Amino acid sequence: MILTFIEERKGALVDTSLEALTAGRRLARASGLPLAALLIGADLERHLPKLREFGAERAILVESDKLRAYSPAAYTKALVQAIKARSPKVVLASATALGKELLGRAAARLDLGLATGCTELSFQDGRMKITRAVWGGILFAEVELLSEPRLLTLAPHAFPAEPEPAPNNRLEVERLEVPLEEADLKLVVRELLEAVRKGVSLTEAEVVVAGGRGVGSEEGFKKLEELAALFGGAVGATRIAVNNGWRPAEEQIGQTGVRVAPKLYFACGISGAVQHMVGCKDAKIIVAINKDPQAPIFARADYGIVGDLHEVVPALIEEIKRLKGRG
């Protein structure tokens, strides 16, 4: 069995769980093993049509009112028990905050190997080839898991989510009872604070205007905000800009920040260190504006302007406004 952990938040399935289910299905079809989906929480039956749509042949539900709010210990217990009861060959989850935590804990409790942040998977002649992102995504590592079941978390958006029902379109549903004690529920989520959206979010923006050391100050980012607004885009920053207090940590792009893949990425006063580029390398077009003609960013951007961003960005804003006015 290929067991995929499916995450539910506020009554909806998490999108990247369906990526994991799709990846699981490919492994299942290549190996001839059945594809099972594990759901933990309350009122889970409403998700069965979606599981069927994505080709799950079995649904394992761990349902309890006590599992309505997320508790790391209780959810780990449920996952560990499902693994012990069903002896899957592979256990997959999307590397969300919850997926990373659960598989990390289960791997420790069962003393099993875990490959985190996987970007490619394939099954050939009973051997599983695994590629994972290391060095915060700067490099990839081809690895092998020597213990079974093989535990894997999948980097979000590294695998597509594609529906395809099982050949006979059958979904067997089974319920697993997991006795929960007080100790399992000692640490539970007290409150879920949903992010307040201020304009378009950085990860979804089609245009990102990012600034680094060269921006020089909090004030300096005003012009970058203006440029972003003209495109209906979002502002991002390098670690240095965040560390200097010019921008909030949520806007940090790179190795220890967020990854973005907009249509257009402006890198203003950014040297282009690999640690930053890993966060924006999937942008369709990168435009670099930097005073230093030797900055590595110019070798990694599609278009470059050598010059002071404090002159170039305002000129760019004026020109776009002029075009818009004329348009």
Next chain:
Amino acid sequence: MKIVVCLKRVLDTQERVEIAPDGKRLVSTGLDYVMNTHDECAVEEAIRIKEAKGGTVTVLSLGPSGATETIREAIAMGADEGILLELEGDEEAWGPKSTASALAQALKGLEFDLVFFGLESGDGSHHQVGLAVAEALGLPAVDGVKKIDFQDGKILVRRGIELGEEVYELQPPAVLTLVDGMNRPRHPSLRGIMLAKRKEIKTVKAAPREEPLRLIQLRKPPERAGGEILGEGKGAVPKLLEKLREAGLV
């Protein structure tokens, strides 16, 4: 509050990410080691809590003898004590399982209310050690903490998730993994640096166990192809707009 911070030194690759001929490590010649980014924030947070609430900060690191320098950096920032678990043999033989069991073993001999880790290491990026240590010690853990508040004798921690943030109420002892960006790590003071130099770092030898995850080889992702310099200064703006118009972006 007694806090132990587990930290790791990592290679400061800068621009020179070069894979060694064996395909399993990076060329380290001429490069320095630095404190792992997330761990730096964990050290800073622990010191801030000590300054506000009293207590002690002990740093614990697994690494070769050179890692004492990283421990001294944390002491220079304001940590009180340092312990090195000195690994024997090849550093590459150490994976998350060995690291977690050596750290858990050492933590069993220490008194603490909280154990801090950085979210994950900048090199292996396994994101497993903090969680595995919590499991080994039978402690609750919150992974990916971005804020810690002390309110009416309660400890409230927030962690980022895809939807927003989760808030947990914590009862020590507990393990937390902390994320970069939650604070701005201080630069050590000159006095701190002098103090750290004289500090004795307790050293204990550690041996690895078998790792169930085997590295076959490292590889670089394809680089973006270099682009076109459109010109200098604001004179190049019209040319850029022409390119963006061609791409349908303006």
